[in-house]
Amino acid sequence: MKNTKKKKKKKYIFNKITFILFTICNIYLIINILSFVGIEDIIRYIVIVILLLINIIFFIRLKSKNITTSVIMIILSIIFLFISYNANKVLNIINNFSKDKVTYSTSLVTLKENNLKLNTIKTIGILNDETSIDGNILPNKVIKENNLNRVTIKKYDQFIHILNDLYDNKIDAGFLPSNYVTSYNSIDKYTSISKETSVLLTKNQTDKTKNTTTSNKKLTEPFALLIMGVDSEADELAKNASFNGDALILVTFNPNTLNATMLSIPRDTYVPIACFKNQYENKITHAAWQGAPCMMKTIENFLDIKIDYYVKINFKGVVDLVDTLKGIEVDVPYNFCEQDSKRRFGKHTIYVEKGIQTLNGEQVLALARHRKETPEQYACGKKYLGNTLSDVIRGQNQQLIIKGILNKAKTLNNLNDVYSILETISKNMDTNMSTKTILSLYDIFMDVVSKKSENTETINIERLYLSGYEQYIYDENMQLTLYNYIYYRGSRDDVKKEMKINLGLIDPELIKTFTYTTDEEYEKPLIGRGNYKIVDYIETLPNFKNKSKTDVISWANKHNINVTFKEEESSIQEGLIINQNYPYGYRVKNIKNNLIITVSKHSNTNVVEEVTYYDCTLEENKDKNLCLFPNFTDKTLLEFKTWYNKLTKYNINIPSPTYIKIDENDPQYNEDKKGMIVKQNIKPNTTLSKIDEIVITYIEK
Secondary structure, eight states: OHHHHHHHHHHHHHHHHHHHHHHHHHHHHHHHHHHSTTSSHHHHHHHHHHHHHHHHHHHHGGGGOOHHHHHHHHHHHHHHHHHHHHHHHHHHHHHTTSOSEEEEEEEEEEEGGGTOOGGGOOEEEEESOTTOIIIIIHHHHHHHHTTOTTSEEEEESSHHHHHHHHHTTSSSEEEEETTHHHHHTTSGGGTTHHHHEEEEEEEEEEEEOOOOOSOOOOTTSOEEEEEEEEOOSSSSOOBOSOOOEEEEEEEEEETTTTEEEEEEOOTTBEEEOTTSGGGOEEEGGGGGGGOHHHHHHHHHHHHTOOOOEEEEEEHHHHHHHHHHTTOEEEEEOSOEEEOOTTSOOGGGOEEEOSEEEEEOHHHHHHHHHOOSOOGGGGGGOGGGOOOOOOHHHHHHHHHHHHHHHHHHHTTOOOHHHHHHHHHHHHHHEEESOOHHHHHTHHHHHHHHHHTOOSSSOSSEEEEEOOOEEEEEEEETTTTEEEEEEEEOHHHHHHHHHHHHHHTTSSOOOOOOOOOOOTTSOOOOOOTTOSOOOOSSOOOBOOOOTTOBHHHHHHHHHHHTOOEEEEEEEOSSOTTBEEEESSOTTOBGGGOOSOEEEEEEEOOSSOOOOOOOOOOTTSGGGTTSGGGBOOOOTTSBHHHHHHHHHHGGGGTOOOOOOEEEEEOTTSTTOOGGGTTBEEEESSOTTOBGGGOOOOEEEEEOO
16 A cells, blocks of 8 residues: 555656656747747747646646656657757847857058068058047057057058058058958959968957847838848958948848849949048948948938848858759859859869859859959850950849849758758848847748749849949049949939839839730840930049140140149150149049149250169069069050060060950940050069069050
8 A cells, every 4th residue: 555655656756847847848938939029929829828728737637646647748848849949049040140249350461572570560550540449449459468669650541541551661560450351352453462461460359249220120011121242251251340342232122012123233333432531432342341331321322212121141151052052043144264262263263154054152152253354264265255244244143143042942841951051141141130020031931932833933023223334533542543333323213213112112103005016025124224324424534644735735625624734854755745643533623733744855865775784583683673573554565565675685584474455345445545554463563583474454555
């Protein structure tokens, strides 16, 4: 009898312990269910009520001392834990989409050729802005920690000014964001910045991000989303709030109609930058140097569209995402070759051919990056060259990629694949959406699934186009004449109108007549692409070099500009222009003083050139002018050839040059630079004996 009572007591204790564990698992599951705010609210609350009732039932059955009850509770506890674990895992990944912290990273950078060490530096450049973490706060900590107070500190308004003075040897070193290579290597002057600079030290500091959600609306209401592609060298978005806006896509989505508009904004679009001093105009990509808020505000001002959310995506993460999806289908518009994700050509070159096909991650990244043909690509062969390329076309390609990813994502049905994709996105994405906002995507997803058809696309994606023309404009901050994309106001207004219609801000205009022919397949017109007039032409100063005084006078009279001529002895043909005080591409409205033009003049005396032989392979002669490669940018091809032929007098052997010709069909063609060199692969003042290859790019005369 006693044994029976003991057994019953043990069963009761076992049931009680099992019930407590079951209750804990039940509560944990309920907490996780409550976390998915906005997803099937009625169903969630019904499930919670059922779970509570089950708990009450098992509590009542505790006194039955039935071992079967405990077994059922154990099985349910395991199921609850499994569901809770997966729900919690998904929620943690989604929580990480929006980075609540950012690691600021600053590097002390110097020129490799100067071979400076920390103890030999005399002047350092930092930002003047005392609120800038990577430009002022961290640099001052580095200066204090390394006892650099003896060094002369020079303060600047922008990082680009630090970089300019570093290259001009006006400072020994400068503090720049650690991602400075990817931020500035797209600028012609700094294409070889990774080879020409070295980092003496780096300091990091992690702080809470300043990014906040800009809108409280759910994704079940019409919204505008800015997608910013970052071409980072790392696999994750880990450091620095500043970045380079290599891809800018503004999406509007109406969840009621499942209609989306997608506009790729060329990175070189010339617009007022919201966070620059006096909002001066510049390439829109440079707004990203001041972070996502600056880019958002700049585009809002430009298109008069309130941007609710942004998503910042690391380009290199696209490789992992597409490979996890086991490839995406894209209708590739042309044959091309491109470097791989690690920027390597040669045996690593990526080849992609025209037509509908399934692309892997490396191929997709190559298509997303491809915007021009470089000397390295000439080795790919004619089959992969000769395409008309630009940032506008690259933007269209990026839209094709997004469309391909969305179409493939609809086919996912494996939980492990979903986890892999969510984790890949989490590592390579940052957004200002809250977790609650992201979860509201569920309603859109369910709507898409309910209307899913194999033969039709559930979401109608309307691709918009920003038309414009090319113009070279002098950038006073960079002290360079840069390529810019000048948009047509009419095109901008048309795409802006279409986006506002999709957002429900204005009513659409109904088309009352429609004409078509059965002989041709109907093709929907691309909004923003058409014959637009130039409304606000930007007047810039021409390149007068090698032109005559008559040309200058004619232009100056037309633009009401005062000109002063001065003469200077030169080997250039007498009477031709050899210099101008305002650079080519300088905006006419900014010319405050007289335009000073220097004209070539020949001396009356015959000067006999003194020829001195130097052996440029000797260390003692490496800095002699004769042994250094000049800067031929903006000089004529004839000047380069004259210099090159002169070297035979000195018995100096350097490689035969390769000439790359830019003709009228090339996007880089510039009427004002006919017959002139626009690029050289050799950095000025490089010792001739160290040169392995010479590539001269010029515009056909």
